[in-house]
Structure formats: C-alpha cells, structure tokens
Amino acid sequence: MDSKEYILQTAVTLFSRQGFEGVSMRDLAKSVDMSTAAVYHHFSNKQALYLEAMNFAFAKQARAFDAVWQADLSAHEKLRRFVSCLAQVLTTDVDFRRFMQRELLDADDERMQLLAKEVFQEQFSHLMTVIEQLSETQQVHFSALCVIALVCDIIQMQALSRHLPGWQAEHEQVDFIAEQVLDLLMNGIKGDGNK
Amino acid sequence: MDSKEYILQTAVTLFSRQGFEGVSMRDLAKSVDMSTAAVYHHFSNKQALYLEAMNFAFAKQARAFDAVWQADLSAHEKLRRFVSCLAQVLTTDVDFRRFMQRELLDADDERMQLLAKEVFQEQFSHLMTVIEQLSETQQVHFSALCVIALVCDIIQMQALSRHLPGWQAEHEQVDFIAEQVLDLLMNGIKGDGNK
DNA sequence: CTCATCTTACCTAACGTTCGTTTGGTAGGG
DNA sequence: CCCTACCAAACGAACGTTAGGTAAGATGAG
Numbered sequence: 001m002d003s004k005e006y007i008l009q010t011a012v013t014l015f016s017r018q019g020f021e022g023v024s025m026r027d028l029a030k031s032v033d034m035s036t037a038a039v040y041h042h043f044s045n046k047q048a049l050y051l052e053a054m055n056f057a058f059a060k061q062a063r064a065f066d067a068v069w070q071a072d073l074s075a076h077e078k079l080r081r082f083v084s085c086l087a088q089v090l091t092t093d094v095d096f097r098r099f100m101q102r103e104l105l106d107a108d109d110e111r112m113q114l115l116a117k118e119v120f121q122e123q124f125s126h127l128m129t130v131i132e133q134l135s136e137t138q139q140v141h142f143s144a145l146c147v148i149a150l151v152c153d154i155i156q157m158q159a160l161s162r163h164l165p166g167w168q169a170e171h172e173q174v175d176f177i178a179e180q181v182l183d184l185l186m187n188g189i190k191g192d193g194n195k
Numbered sequence: 196m197d198s199k200e201y202i203l204q205t206a207v208t209l210f211s212r213q214g215f216e217g218v219s220m221r222d223l224a225k226s227v228d229m230s231t232a233a234v235y236h237h238f239s240n241k242q243a244l245y246l247e248a249m250n251f252a253f254a255k256q257a258r259a260f261d262a263v264w265q266a267d268l269s270a271h272e273k274l275r276r277f278v279s280c281l282a283q284v285l286t287t288d289v290d291f292r293r294f295m296q297r298e299l300l301d302a303d304d305e306r307m308q309l310l311a312k313e314v315f316q317e318q319f320s321h322l323m324t325v326i327e328q329l330s331e332t333q334q335v336h337f338s339a340l341c342v343i344a345l346v347c348d349i350i351q352m353q354a355l356s357r358h359l360p361g362w363q364a365e366h367e368q369v370d371f372i373a374e375q376v377l378d379l380l381m382n383g384i385k386g387d388g389n390k
Numbered sequence: 391c392t393c394a395t396c397t398t399a400c401c402t403a404a405c406g407t408t409c410g411t412t413t414g415g416t417a418g419g420g
Numbered sequence: 421c422c423c424t425a426c427c428a429a430a431c432g433a434a435c436g437t438t439a440g441g442t443a444a445g446a447t448g449a450g
Contacts, residue, residue: 003425019214022216024409026408026410034427035427042425045410104352112358115355124359128360141361141363146345146375153347157343159299159304161340162307164336164340165316165320165323166335171340181341184341184383185383186385188382189329189381190332220436229399230401231436240436
C-alpha cells in the first residue's frame with residue numbers, strides 16, 4: 001500500500017505545478033517509475049486521482065494549527081500565532097499553496113464547498129471568535145477573510161514583487177511577513193509597531 | 196483586421212477560464228466560428244496567441260487608473276480612489292483578474308517580469324508615494340503590496356467565502372469591499388470607521 | 391477601362407503525436 | 421488457487437500544426 005501514497009504524493013507536486021490538464025497520466029507514471037496501467041490499478045481515472053491528491057494535500061495541513069488556539073492565550077496572541085502559522089505553512093509547503101490557489105481558480109461550486117469545509121471552516125471559525133474579542137466591528141466574517149487573504153496573496157505575489165521597485169530580500173522571510181501583517185492588522189497602514 | 200481582435204477577445208475569455216492547456220486551438224476556432232487554419236493565419240502558434248491574448252487583456256486596463264492619482268487630491272483620497280478602482284476593475288473584468296491570477300501561478304520569471312512592468316509598475320510606484328505620505332513606516336514596498344494583495348485575494352476568495360460561516364450577500368458588493376478595505380488599512384482590524 | 395497578378399483571409403483534409411483508458415497477461419505472496 | 425500489484429501493447433479520440441486550395445479584393449501595366 002506504499003505505492004498508492006507515493007503516487008498521491010507525486011501527483012500533488014505535479015498537479016500543483018502544472019495543473020490538471022498540464023499533467024498526463026504518462027507523465028505521472030514516469031515520475032513514480034511505473035506503467036500507466038499500474039496507476040490505473042490504484043485509481044479509477046484521472047479525475048478521481050486528482051480529487052484524492054487534493055484531499056491528500058489538504059489533510060496534511062489539518063493539524064498544523066493545533067498549537068494556535070490554546071484556551072489560555074490572549075486573543076492578540078492567538079491572532080499572532082495564526083498569522084505566523086499560516087505564513088509558515090504557505091511558505092514551507094509550496095505544493096499545498098499552489099494546489100489551493102489553483103482550486104480557487106478552477107473549482108466548481110461543489111469542490112469549492114469541499115474546500116471550505118475541509119480546509120478553511122475550522123480555522124475560520126476560530127479566527128472569527130478571536131476577531132470578535134479584539135474588535136468592535138460588525139463585519140467579523142469580512143475581517144477574518146481579510147486576514148487570510150492578506151497572508152495568502154502576499155506570499156503568492158512574492159515572485160512578482162521581486163520585479164517591483166523597492167523590493168528587499170527580507171520581504172520574503174516568513175517572520176518578517178508575519179510581523180508586518182500583524183502590525184497592519186492591529187494598527188493599520190500607519191504602522192507604529194516598528195522599532 | 197477585425198477578426199484578429201475578435202480572436203484575441205475570445206481567447207482571453209477562454210484562457211482565463213480554462214488555462215493554457217485547457218483550451219485547444221479547435222475549441223477556440225469553434226468559438227470564433229472559423230477553421231483552425233484561419234486562426235493559424237493570424238497567429239504563428241498557440242504560445243504566441245496566448246502571449247498576445249495576455250497583452251491584450253492587460254492593455255485594456257492600463258487607463259482605468261487615470262483618474263486616481265490626480266495631483267490636487269489628498270493622499271488619503273488617492274488611496275481611497277485606488278482601492279475603489281482596483282476593486283471595481285477586478286470585479287467587473289473577471290477575465291482580467293483570472294488571467295492575472297493564472298499568470299501568478301504559471302508564469303516563468305521572464306513572464307513575471309513582463310507582468311510587473313506592463314501591469315503593476317506604474318500603479319505600484321504611485322501607490323508607494325501615497326503610502327509614504329500617509330505613514331511613517333519604513334516598509335513602503337511591503338505596505339503597497341499589502342494593499343494590492345488584500346483587494347485581489349478578497350475578490351478571488353468570494354466564491355469560497357460564500358460557504359464559510361457568517362457570510363452575507365453585501366460582502367460581495369464592490370463599494371462594501373472598497374470601504375472595508377480602506378477602513379482596515381487606515382485603522383487596523385479594530386475598525387472604528389463604521390456607523 | 392481591362393486584364394493579369396498579387397495579397398489577404400479564409401477553407402478542407404490530413405500529418406504525426408499524445409492523450410485517457412482498456413485489454414490481457416505475468417509473477418509472487420497468502 | 422486466487423488475489424494483489426504490476427507490465428507491455430494497443431484502442432480511439434483529441435491534440436498542435438501544416439499542406440494545398442479557393443474566393444474576393446487591391447494593384448498596376450497596357
């Protein structure tokens with residue numbers, strides 16, 4: 001049963017880099033050093049393989065956030081940890097991030113619902129609770145969305161940001177991103193959290 | 196010479212929805228009601244067509260920001276207009292947004308450089324100037340990136356946000372997004388700009 | 391003005407390749 | 421003896437691309 005997991009692992013990498021249409025079953029078979037028929041022995045077709053690969057990629061990250069929402073922490077500290085953890089995950093596991101962003105582009109409503117339930121919902125609910133404690137805004141859902149959007153897109157745009165004026169190498173370090181995002185969230189653009 | 200533009204227009208729509216590999220030359224030819232050979236009469240190959248379509252999609256948006264950076268406006272008002280304009284463009288021209296986000300995933304370094312120069316650089320420089328006036332932060336580049344990232348990803352995540360707790364229909368209205376984002380940028384998450 | 395020529399914008403039909411998938415098999419451990 | 425895990429070879433369909441042709445308009449010489 002090792003082969004199946006190995007195929008899934010490899011499929012995650014390939015799909016996240018080249019997308020569903022960009023990866024052929026022959027490509028994948030060659031990558032895992034098997035025949036295409038062997039791949040079909042484990043998965044009924046390409047679509048099913050893709051969905052399993054997606055679940056596989058997402059399941060790995062489910063417990064990354066366990067240390068974030070501990071009850072004895074202040075709301076501010078929880079938020080800090082969440083931002084930091086999210087930045088860490090998205091930077092470290094490039095395949096996960098790309099897979100997710102590809103799904104945001106390609107998924108139909110059914111798959112989007114799956115993505116919401118399996119990947120986001122739990123963390124999102126926690127995040128909303130924390131924001132409720134920190135802020136008097138009525139737009140808790142929207143604010144939580146902003147937190148996630150900010151971290152995700154800053155990391156996605158890194159490859160672009162390199163070619164824009166004023167770029168510095170430190171902008172790509174996880175800790176720097178987490179710190180700056182938290183500062184923005186707490187103080188707005190004025191940013192008085194700097195040394 | 197009308198046909199060529201019609202093909203490009205159609206290609207933008209198809210590529211932005213299905214990606215490079217997801218659109219065949221036969222699909223495209225059928226969409227514009229021509230033979231595939233006719234498409235090859237106007238474009239030397241699929242790659243060239245894709246690049247031209249990309250430029251076509253991006254060129255359309257170049258002058259959307261003209262009214263934003265007028266010299267007699269306050270820095271705050273410029274920022275407000277920029278956020279509003281960006282939200283407007285990304286919401287209205289779905290093809291443009293999807294094309295851009297697909298490029299962020301798929302482009303190599305050369306195409307990324309093109310994207311930076313052709314689409315972002317001018318607005319980004321203006322935005323950095325405005326942020327310099329509004330804030331004492333040393334991280335002007337990073338703050339500018341945050342502004343863009345925030346707007347882009349909130350709009351991208353709308354399809355997902357619909358399936359997360361606390362969602363309301365008004366969260367998808369352009370004016371609401373622009374207003375909330377600006378409030379977050381000015382005041383942080385606490386958000387005292389609400390009625 | 392006319393006729394031949396050239397150019398543009400398209401067509402049908404096919405090329406070789408690659409695609410997702412299936413068939414029919416083998417080798418080995420329980 | 422059967423079940424699991426694989427294989428080589430092939431299926432038809434779809435792919436990017438090209439060859440070779442047509443019909444209509446522009447051009448230019450007589």
